Amino acid sequence: MSAAMYLPQFFVKQKLTLMVNRYEIFAANPDGSFGQLMGFAEQKRMAFKEQVTFFADETKSRPVFAFKARKVMDLNSGYDITDEAGQQIGFFKKDFGASLLRSTFPPRGPGLRRRRPGAQPGRRAAAPLHRHQLPALPLRLRRQRRRPADVQRAPGHAARQVHRDGARPAGRLPRGRRRGRGPRRPHGALTQPTTVVLFPEARRAVDAAAGDLPVWDPQFSIAASRAEARAAAAAEPREDVAEVVDLDCHGVRCRLFRPVSTSSTVSTSSTTERSDAVVLHLHGGGFVFHDIDVHDAGARRLANRTGTTVLSVDYRRPPEHRFPAAPDDVSTVVRWLTGHGREHGIGGPAYVHGDSAGGNLALVAALRHPGFFRAVALVYPFLDPTAGFPSYGTAADGFDPREAAWYWQQYAGTPADLVDPDLAPLLSPDLATLPPTLVVTAEHDPLRDEGEHLARLLAEQGVEVTATRYLGQIHGFWRHPSVFPATEPLLGQVAGFFRLHS
Numbered sequence: 003m004s005a006a007m008y009l010p011q012f013f014v015k016q017k018l019t020l021m022v023n024r025y026e027i028f029a030a031n032p033d034g035s036f037g038q039l040m041g042f043a044e045q046k047r048m049a050f051k052e053q054v055t056f057f058a059d060e061t062k063s064r065p066v067f068a069f070k071a072r073k074v075m076d077l078n079s080g081y082d083i084t085d086e087a088g089q090q091i092g093f094f095k096k097d098f099g100a101s102l103l104r105s106t107f108p109p110r111g112p113g114l115r116r117r118r119p120g121a122q123p124g125r126r127a128a129a130p131l132h133r134h135q136l137p138a139l140p141l142r143l144r145r146q147r148r149r150p151a152d153v154q155r156a157p158g159h160a161a162r163q164v165h166r167d168g169a170r171p172a173g174r175l176p177r178g179r180r181r182g183r184g185p186r187r188p189h190g191a192l193t194q195p196t197t198v199v200l201f202p203e204a205r206r207a208v209d210a211a212a213g214d215l216p217v218w219d220p221q222f223s224i225a226a227s228r229a230e231a232r233a234a235a236a237a238e239p240r241e242d243v244a245e246v247v248d249l250d251c252h253g254v255r256c257r258l259f260r261p262v263s264t265s266s267t268v269s270t271s272s273t274t275e276r277s278d279a280v281v282l283h284l285h286g287g288g289f290v291f292h293d294i295d296v297h298d299a300g301a302r303r304l305a306n307r308t309g310t311t312v313l314s315v316d317y318r319r320p321p322e323h324r325f326p327a328a329p330d331d332v333s334t335v336v337r338w339l340t341g342h343g344r345e346h347g348i349g350g351p352a353y354v355h356g357d358s359a360g361g362n363l364a365l366v367a368a369l370r371h372p373g374f375f376r377a378v379a380l381v382y383p384f385l386d387p388t389a390g391f392p393s394y395g396t397a398a399d400g401f402d403p404r405e406a407a408w409y410w411q412q413y414a415g416t417p418a419d420l421v422d423p424d425l426a427p428l429l430s431p432d433l434a435t436l437p438p439t440l441v442v443t444a445e446h447d448p449l450r451d452e453g454e455h456l457a458r459l460l461a462e463q464g465v466e467v468t469a470t471r472y473l474g475q476i477h478g479f480w481r482h483p484s485v486f487p488a489t490e491p492l493l494g495q496v497a498g499f500f501r502l503h504s
Contacts, residue, residue, distance in 0.1 A: 200399060200446055201474030203486055208400040208476060217288075218408045224321070228291055235296040238484075243302050249346070251338035254331045255316040257294045258346065259305040278350030279504065280343065281305070282335065282367070282375075283314045286358030286481075288384070288409035289328060290319055300481050304355065308497040311348050313339075317363065324415040329424050332367045336374060353500050357381035357480050358449070359409070365427045365436075365456075372435040377503040379440045379496045381480045382449050383456065384409070385428050387420045391451030399446035401477040406448060428456060434463040440499045441467065442492060444475040468499065 026039060200208065215222050245260040283304060285297040294301070294316040305312040317331040343349035354375045356364030361383025368378045387410040394403045414420050423430035439460055443453040450471065457469035472479070472488050483489035 199474060200476070201488075204399070204446060204474055204476045204479070207482075207485060211400055216402065217290075217405050224290060228293075231287075231291060231296050232293070235298065238299045240299045241302045241306055243305055247346075249313075251315075251335045251342075254334050254338075255294070256335060257298070257301070257314045257316070258348070259301050259312045259314070261305040261309050261311065278344075278347055279310045280339065280348035280350070280352050281308060281310050281312045281500065282332075282339075282352060282354045282364075283312050284317070284332060284354070284356035284360035284363040284367070285314065286356070286360045286381075286384070286478075287319075288405070289359045289362075289413040290321070290409060293319075297481070303483070303493055304496070307493040308500055310353070310500065313348065320412040325413050325419050325422070325425050326415075328363055328413075329366045329370065332363050333370055336367060336371050340374075351376045351504060353377050353379070353503075355379040355381075355496065356383070358477065359384045359413075361385075361453075362425075362427065366424050368436055368439075369423070369427060369430050369432050372432070373437075375437050377438045377440070377500055378436060379442075379499060380453065380456075381442045381492070381496075382444050382447055382477055383441070383453050384449055385426065385456060386449075386452040387414070387426050389448070391448075391455065393451040394448040397446050397450050398448040399476050401448055403448055428452065428459070433459055434465060436460060436465045438466040438499075438503050439468075440496065441469045442480075442495070443469070443471045444477055444479060445471055445473045446475065447477040449477060470495065 217227075242262060243259050244262050245258070247258040247260075249256045249258055281304060283297070283301050285292045285294065285300075287293075287296070294314045297314060301312045301314045313335070315332060315335050318327040320327075339348065339352060343352075352375050354364045354367055356362070356379075358381070361380040362385055364378060364380060365383060365385070368375050384406070389403055389406060394406070410420070414425060419425050421429060423432075427433075439457075441453050441457040441460075443450040454469055454471070457467050460467040472492065475486065475488055479486040479488055480492055481489075
């Protein structure tokens with residue numbers, strides 16, 4: 003049996019989680035991406051036994067084959083693939099970290115039988131070999147096949163260290179710590195399998211939004227969606243601040259929020275040292291949606307938590323005003339601050355903060371104006387128009403990658419814009435000029451990997467960078483404190499980061 007047979011040849015994506023888990027079967031393309039929908043599956047767990055049965059249709063009238071667990075009560079165990087007669091025809095590994103099942107053998111179509119290697123047409127093939135009788139594989143593949151890296155270990159067994167960042171090749175232990183020679187764990191201290199789980203509030207938010215009309219639907223109305231967002235924001239509770247002033251910054255509408263001097267919601271240790279400091283806030287919304295009205299409540303919270311005046315920018319949005327209108331508006335406000343900030347008591351240290359598409363604009367502003375900002379805070383920034391990172395396929399809970407692609411289509415004026423560093427700042431040659439930068443990502447967000455890639459790029463170029471992934475959270479959680487308890491800790495983290503660089 004060759005090593006090539008152990009490459010994934012089809013995927014099974016979880017469809018519903020109840021007492022019985024149901025899945026959809028997809029063919030695997032040669033590049034490892036999802037292919038054509040091929041069938042359905044159902045998983046049952048019964049008294050220390052587990053079986054996944056594959057069907058050709060949702061009526062469950064035509065079973066294709068079944069998987070039977072090799073290891074009992076283990077979330078990341080291996081499986082034997084058996085046919086209708088119970089004969090083993092392959093091996094299977096579950097990977098719950100990506101909510102996918104990865105098979106090493108292709109499924110058979112309805113009514114088709116897989117001819118065994120060496121069988122001649124018209125002749126009965128020999129019975130398949132037991133897995134212990136198969137030809138020897140290279141050590142790396144044997145370890146991968148017999149014991150996945152994240153399998154839970156039994157009490158008393160040596161603990162295997164898993165290095166996710168590639169510090170040590172898979173299957174290798176430090177010298178002197180080979181299998182059977184490492185220190186034993188105390189009884190009950192097991193290595194837990196790696197799982198990726200939405201927090202309950204995030205799951206409820208994803209379920210609540212499941213029926214929304216997608217932006218790429220021909221019936222979708224941008225104007226109606228904008229009006230709905232403003233109405234919803236107007237109904238949200240808003241914190242009191244010391245002052246709210248609408249400003250015209252060289253033709254760009256902005257709103258200034260001065261924090262309260264004393265408030266039960268504000269810690270004195272979270273304020274910056276200078277009262278003339280300013281945080282430039284750039285709202286998210288895929289470049290297309292939201293404005294300073296929708297982000298009014300969020301800007302108030304940001305002002306009170308940081309103890310700093312916040313200037314929220316109402317930049318122009320596509321499709322009416324495509325790139326580079328938005329970053330040009332932000333640059334106009336930066337120039338206004340330089341010339342007129344002192345007149346409004348905000349001529350001191352400047353910081354920039356943005357979420358999602360606003361994170362893109364905040365990063366571009368810092369790159370366009372090196373030395374102007376003391377620090378940058380980016381909350382799940384929207385950076386990569388190519389959608390080229392794995393999280394677009396493994397972490398798109400509540401944020402369909404097609405929606406992300408639609409935003410870029412609205413934002414870019416020409417195909418050449420998609421490789422302009424002012425639109426795609428990951429391509430910028432000037433990342434080393436950035437001030438201290440905070441990058442925040444959400445675990446269940448297709449934008450997660452591009453934000454964390456940015457953090458790695460900055461670290462490699464000597465920029466002082468802090469990167470935090472909020473587990474269990476989805477895209478957009480920063481703006482909804484009544485729904486996501488993680489919002490307040492994130493606000494505190496941003497305030498503390500700015501305070502460190504005051």
